[in-house]
Amino acid sequence: MTDFATIRKEFPILDQRIHGHPLVYLDSAATAQKPQCVIDAEAEFYRTINAGVHRGAHELAARSTMAFEEARAKMARLVGANATEGGEEIVVTSGATAGLNLLATAFGNASLGRGGAAAKRFALKPGDEIVVSKAEHHSVLLPFQELAARTGAILKWFDLDDEGRIRSDSADEVITERTRIVAVTHVGNTTGAITDIAPIIRRAHEVGAVFVLDACQSVPHLKVDFHALDVDFAAWSAHKMYGPTGVGFLYGRRDLLEALPPANFGGSMVELAWMDQEAQYMEPPARFEAGTQPVAQVVAAGVAADWLMNIGMERLEAHEKTLTDELLKLGDIEGVRILGPRDNEHRIGTVAFEVDGVHPHDVGQFIDAQGIAIRVGHHCAQPVHRHFGVYASNRASSGVYNAVEDAQALVEAVKQVRPFFGVK
């Protein structure tokens, strides 16, 4: 079994100095670095089998189609979805944001009566409710807020507790008989808190609502099984799980995908098109994959999924728990407040913090000068920052390649921030 020190060596980008210091990369929640096998897979695709998928009759097209579909199946295995031909539950998108917008647009189309009787289960009318949470990334909040505005539905949300956890214990009150859609994050991208989604899913299904999971920050860090969780839809991005940028995935339970009307229109998603009649669309997943897909990136994302499964998600989770223990020591520094759970239970190694008296950008610059990369800003999650009474924060986030020494280096650097800026 490869140890984590050896796994780290698979990431060429980490072998460099920044501002004269060895690079410490603690910004994996924004985007993760890529192992050599993922970098190679993309180049190898272009070198050997590049061709349009599901189109040509020539050999290269057959090979690229096979590689594309194999990658879909690998991704399905990683998240506990169906991979059998004709029963696929994974749709290729250009990222989590695209997947969530696809869903919101498709629900909006269903609300206009598109997709026939089968799509009625997704239709919204004035007074219906859509439920999100204050912990959402803007890529969940905004598409569903827009959907509410377009359909006359009411946007409601789960509140957060003092540690920024979604108050799933209020599911019975927040989700009502009028709720049609519930969309929440599996892991907060600011707090690192793992949402207790079971009571939310149970209640959503009790009232006949569709449950959408933002799995962006869970798929790279935790073992997830969408069937076991009874999730209806889930979206995530490849670039946060050590795969390429420009590609993401949308899980949909097969019967739901079959009932969902398309959101994007164009080539490769239609069986029959006429000038004067309505088009006849393909079965999922093709129905949702209009236009040329990022094939090389999908193939490389499949390699990333395999690579993660080879390491073992439970093993990765245990490794990151030791990093989280170290990162949480940030909270022991005088004048530093963690925006999220202080204990290492039901959380991942994404730790946002505020340094009293020093602007987050100054903190970020000071840390960067020591070769340590962390995130600065509101992390596309303004409501959760407002919940903590701040506009912005700093965020350290761990990945498979981090060693305990990386987290220690950050803690030591943060200790110097307030003295450096002369804050008493």
Ligand SMILES: Cc1ncc(COP(=O)(O)O)c(C=O)c1O
């Ligand atoms: C929780 C969460 N949801 C959604 C997204 C959006 O992902 P992308 O920008 O890859 O579409 C992010 C990215 O930061 C995220 O952290």
